Amino acid sequence: TTKESPISYRDMDGDGYADISGGMVYFIADGVNPVPIADWFWGLGEAGNGVQDFGEPDNGSLVAFHGALDGFTWDHGTLCASNVVGQGVINGGAPDYKPPYAGPGTGMVLGAAPRAEMVGISNVYYDFFNSILDAYTFSVYGYDGVPGSGDEMQVTSNSYGNSDIDNDGWDYNSRYVARRQRLYSPTTSFVFSTGNGAPGYGTISPPSPPTGIAVGASTQMGSTGWDSIAHVDQITFNDVQSWSNRGPSARGTVGVHVVAEGAYGSGASPLNVSGFDGWNAWETWGGTSRSAPVTMGNLALIYEAYQRRVGSWPTYDVARQILMSGATNVHNDVFSQGAGSVNADRATDVAAGRHGVYIAPDNWNAGDYRGQEYEGFANIVHPGETHSGTFTVYNPSRHDITVSLSDDTLIKTGQTEFGFTTENISEEDAFEGREDPPQYIVKNITADIPEDTDLLLVRMRYGYASFDLDGDYELDNNWWLLAYDWTDVNGDGNWWEDLNGNGVLNYGEMDAGEFMRFSHNGNDNTVKEVRVQKPLERMHDGILVGLIHDAKSEDMPTSTLSFKLEFYQHSDWDMLSLSNSTLTVPAGGSATFGATVTVPAGQASGLYEGAILVDDPGYVFRLYL
Numbered sequence: 001t002t003k004e005s006p007i008s009y010r011d012m013d014g015d016g017y018a019d020i021s022g023g024m025v026y027f028i029a030d031g032v033n034p035v036p037i038a039d040w041f042w043g044l045g046e047a048g049n050g051v052q053d054f055g056e057p058d059n060g061s062l063v064a065f066h067g068a069l070d071g072f073t074w075d076h077g078t079l080c081a082s083n084v085v086g087q088g089v090i091n092g093g094a095p096d097y098k099p100p101y102a103g104p105g106t107g108m109v110l111g112a113a114p115r116a117e118m119v120g121i122s123n124v125y126y127d128f129f130n131s132i133l134d135a136y137t138f139s140v141y142g143y144d145g146v147p148g149s150g151d152e153m154q155v156t157s158n159s160y161g162n163s164d165i166d167n168d169g170w171d172y173n174s175r176y177v178a179r180r181q182r183l184y185s186p187t188t189s190f191v192f193s194t195g196n197g198a199p200g201y202g203t204i205s206p207p208s209p210p211t212g213i214a215v216g217a218s219t220q221m222g223s224t225g226w227d228s229i230a231h232v233d234q235i236t237f238n239d240v241q242s243w244s245n246r247g248p249s250a251r252g253t254v255g256v257h258v259v260a261e262g263a264y265g266s267g268a269s270p271l272n273v274s275g276f277d278g279w280n281a282w283e284t285w286g287g288t289s290r291s292a293p294v295t296m297g298n299l300a301l302i303y304e305a306y307q308r309r310v311g312s313w314p315t316y317d318v319a320r321q322i323l324m325s326g327a328t329n330v331h332n333d334v335f336s337q338g339a340g341s342v343n344a345d346r347a348t349d350v351a352a353g354r355h356g357v358y359i360a361p362d363n364w365n366a367g368d369y370r371g372q373e374y375e376g377f378a379n380i381v382h383p384g385e386t387h388s389g390t391f392t393v394y395n396p397s398r399h400d401i402t403v404s405l406s407d408d409t410l411i412k413t414g415q416t417e418f419g420f421t422t423e424n425i426s427e428e429d430a431f432e433g434r435e436d437p438p439q440y441i442v443k444n445i446t447a448d449i450p451e452d453t454d455l456l457l458v459r460m461r462y463g464y465a466s467f468d469l470d471g472d473y474e475l476d477n478n479w480w481l482l483a484y485d486w487t488d489v490n491g492d493g494n495w496w497e498d499l500n501g502n503g504v505l506n507y508g509e510m511d512a513g514e515f516m517r518f519s520h521n522g523n524d525n526t527v528k529e530v531r532v533q534k535p536l537e538r539m540h541d542g543i544l545v546g547l548i549h550d551a552k553s554e555d556m557p558t559s560t561l562s563f564k565l566e567f568y569q570h571s572d573w574d575m576l577s578l579s580n581s582t583l584t585v586p587a588g589g590s591a592t593f594g595a596t597v598t599v600p601a602g603q604a605s606g607l608y609e610g611a612i613l614v615d616d617p618g619y620v621f622r623l624y625l
Contacts (some may be wrong), residue, residue, distance in 0.1 A: 001025050006063075009271070014514045017090060017278035021271040023067025031059030037138060040145030057153070066120055068270035075122065075273050079285050080159050080293040082268030084120045084300070086111035090268075092280035095225035097232055108224070108266045109282050112297025112344060116304075119153060120445050124160075128417040132158070133480075136177055140185035146271060154188060154303045154313055157296035159289035161195045161205030168250035173207040181211045186402045187313040189320065191215055191295050193288035194245040194256055199521065199529040201335055203245040204255045210375055213299075213320050214255060217244035217262030217291045218341045222516045224266050224284040226435045230489050231515035234540065237261070242521035242530050244288060247335040248607050252378040253365050256338035257320065258327050260298070262291035263519070296620040298344040299323060306353035309396065314351070317360070322351050325358035325614075327618060331454045331533040331570070333410050334609045346619060353396040357403060357585055357616055363391050366597040384601040392592050393614065395585035400582045401616050405593060409573040409610035410455060412566060416448050421560045422547070427504040431550040433524060437510050438482060438546030441495065446542045448565055449535055455568040458483050458545055460528045463559050469555050475558065478551035481528035482520040487540035489513045495544065515544070523549060573610040575599060 001007045002024075003382060008022030027035055033043025033058050044055025052058075066076050088110035091101040105114070121138065124131040135156070142151030156269035165171045169178075176189050190212040195205035208214055221227070222235035231233070247255025265284035274281040302322055306314045314322065326347025327340035339362070350356035366387045367379035381387050395401050422428075422440045428439050449456060460481045469476040486495050489511070496510045518538075521528040537545055545563065579594035597613060 001311050011278070015279060018271060019276045019278045020233070021067055021069075023065040025063060026344070027062070027064035029057035029059060029062040030213075032056065035062070035064060035069050036143055037145065040141075041134070041137070042552050066122060066563055068273060072081045074123070074125075075270050075283075076159065076289065077123075077271045079267035079283075080157060080289060081118055081120065082109050082111060082282075083265070083290060083293040084111045084157070084297040085114055085116055086268055087114050087188040087530050089283045090279050090282060092277070093225075093282075095223075097230060098607050099232070100288060109268045112294055113300035116297065120194045124464045132160075132173065133176060136173075136180060136190075139190075140180045141189050152185045152188055155296050155299045155319075156188065156193065158207070159193045159287075159292045161193055161207070163195060163197055163205040163451060165205070165206045165412075166202045167206050167208055167255070169206075169208055169210055171206045176208040176370045177207060178209040181209070181316055186315045188301070189213060189299055191292045191299065191315045193292045196245065196247050196287050197245045198336075199242050199523075201246050202248055202250070204247060204249060204254075206437075208249065208255070211316055213295065213323065214338075215288060215291045215295045216246070216256045216259040216336070216338065217241040217286070217288045218259040218337075219263045219519055220261045220265050221263070221518065226264070226284065227437065227484075227516045228510065228512050228514065229487070234485065234487055234514055234516050236485055236518045236538070238328065238330045239533055240330060240336045240531055242519055242528070243287075243523060244291075245337070248609075249596070251365075252607060253378070254334055254338065254363055254609065256336065256343050257324055257362070258295065258338045258340065259330065259336075260291040260294040260342045262286050262288050265290065295323070295342050298342045298347065301344045301348050302326075302351045305348040309351070309353045318358075321358045321362045322347050324362045325356070326350055331410075332531060336531075337466075350396065353398065354361050355397050355399075355616075356393050356400055356619065357393050357614065359614055360392050360394065364391075375385075381599050383599050383603045386596060386598045388594055388596045390594050391612070392589045392590050392593055393583060393585050395587060397447060397587060399587050400584055401587075402582055404582055404613075404615040405578050405580050406615070407573040407576040407595075407610060408570050408580060408611045408613050409608075410568045411571040413453070413569050414450060415564055416568045417562065417564045418443065419560065419562050420547075422549070422558050423503045423550065425552045425554070426557070427502040427534065428549055428552070429504075429507050431548065431552075434480075434520070437505070437507065437515075437545075438484070439505055440547040440551055441484075441505060442545040442547060442561075442563065444486070444542050444544055446536075446539070446566060450567055451536065452569060453535060453567045454533065454570050456483075456543075457533040457564075457566040457568070458530050458532070459564045459566065460561055461564075462526055462559060464526055466556060466559060469553055475551055476553045477556050478522075478524055478549075479528070479559065479561065480520055480522035480548035480550055481530055482546040482548065483518045483530045483532050484515045484544040484546050485518055485539050486542040486544050487514050487516075488542075495542075517546075518543075521549070522549075524551075525591050560563045575603075575608065576612075578609060578612065
């Protein structure tokens with residue numbers, strides 16, 4: 001290794017791909033310089049003065065490495081980093097339907113911003129609380145410890161959270177981040193995972209500073225070989241994953257800004273964890289932990305496009321506004337999706353001034369608290385009251401853009417219910433993992449779904465006595481709920497053949513190449529939910545409800561399960577009115593419009609959610625309320 005090439009590795013089999021990693025050398029003691037940032041952060045040494053100061057290690061006494069080197073289970077950081085800057089080099093074990101490998105850039109792990117520069121913050125799990133505070137501080141001050149000098153980070157990704165803390169923005173970490181951004185580095189964006197504890201509402205796990213970006217998980221099922229499909233067009237994507245944490249926050253704010261692909265996709269495995277075989281050093285992984293770095297990569301592209309146009313980095317609020325304005329509507333409620341799924345293609349067009357608009361503020365929590373609005377407190381609108389807000393639409397392009405404005409909310413248009421009793425567990429195959437094929441196809445629900453359904457919810461429930469059989473608060477019997485897209489590849493009109501006549505879908509009985517899940521829910525609880533947006537438009541030949549039995553007990557040989565299908569459509573929101581139905585935004589300029597919330601005198605108390613749709617030619621942005 002050298003200063004110019006600090007990565008250490010070894011190719012064990014001569015195939016041209018690294019198989020063992022020694023990590024990256026980032027510091028070699030020379031007797032007169034401190035470990036990076038140790039001088040201003042901990043008072044150990046003084047960089048650049050040419051003499052040995054207190055805390056500076058002796059010449060040759062210390063070599064510092066960075067990498068997944070402290071055990072054979074730590075892969076989280078490598079997985080996250082690869083979804084930002086993965087180079088698409090390796091391709092071992094790729095599914096047959098993947099486009100052919102044509103060299104670097106076409107492999108299984110390609111990050112959202114492969115040419116971005118990445119700074120690793122090492123093992124924050126050592127003394128977690130203090131380590132992440134150190135990471136926040138370093139991100140806004142940079143290596144030299146001087147705010148605004150140019151070596152601070154543009155974007156940070158934080159794939160962790162703490163559900164034991166109220167999500168009100170008043171926790172120490174949230175306040176620490178917001179203060180550092182506002183005072184010292186307003187051009188640094190902090191991205192946080194919302195967590196994986198849904199489908200319940202109000203589940204977002206802090207930190208969640210008001211200056212940050214909270215990211216939930218959308219889907220991309222099938223890109224790594226799960227289930228059984230024949231073509232890439234059978235890959236399903238852009239549903240909100242069932243376990244993706246949702247708003248509102250404890251202050252009544254929406255909570256989720258965007259969603260990004262977190263269920264499920266490829267990621268790079270550390271060489272020393274993945275069997276010392278570089279060509280195959282990738283895995284399928286997921287969680288909002290994956291969604292945060294995917295968003296980070298999108299933001300890196302937004303920052304670059306904006307900087308090339310303006311000559312400086314965007315501030316954190318402008319970066320978030322552009323990210324959200326470029327998002328793709330995935331037809332869920334705003335507590336679940338925020339503005340929608342990240343879309344770097346659209347957002348970079350806006351940032352670069354090619355086409356498109358962005359809106360400020362990017363969300364609105366209508367109301368006040370006793371006549372005043374406080375960012376750190378809940379806003380309330382009492383029955384019979386009216387509250388108004390003003391929004392500015394920015395057009396950085398070189399041509400005028402006329403946008404259409406409308407209000408929107410999802411309304412329930414119907415539901416249907418049915419039941420199902422399983423066969424004896426002795427007929428079922430053993431549970432091996434989340435990628436298992438279904439053990440039952442409960443029903444083809446295609447005919448149950450009304451035309452023009454924008455969102456389908458599939459719910460399953462069973463009693464607690466069927467979950468915890470002996471009342472010891474330990475799980476005994478648990479089911480996974482799945483919704484599948486069925487493609488009749490062989491044209492025989494069915495998706496399986498019961499070869500042994502036992503009523504259970506065993507291995508080898510499902511028609512090959514014909515099924516891919518839209519989403520699944522395998523949480524350890526008695527009520528499961530999966531969502532499918534635009535179900536009839538996106539399916540191939542049918543939508544199937546499936547089951548996987550992951551925890552079994554001989555004391556419950558069969559299970560009786562209840563199912564409910566709920567159907568939702570977009571609709572005008574009668575509590576919201578807009579000052580304009582169209583708005584022309586001049587080239588390089590801005591224009592404003594107003595929105596008014598009017599709560600009827602008899603309106604029941606509660607949290608209500610909806611959106612303002614800003615439709616520029618060919619694209620719709622959801623500004624959520």
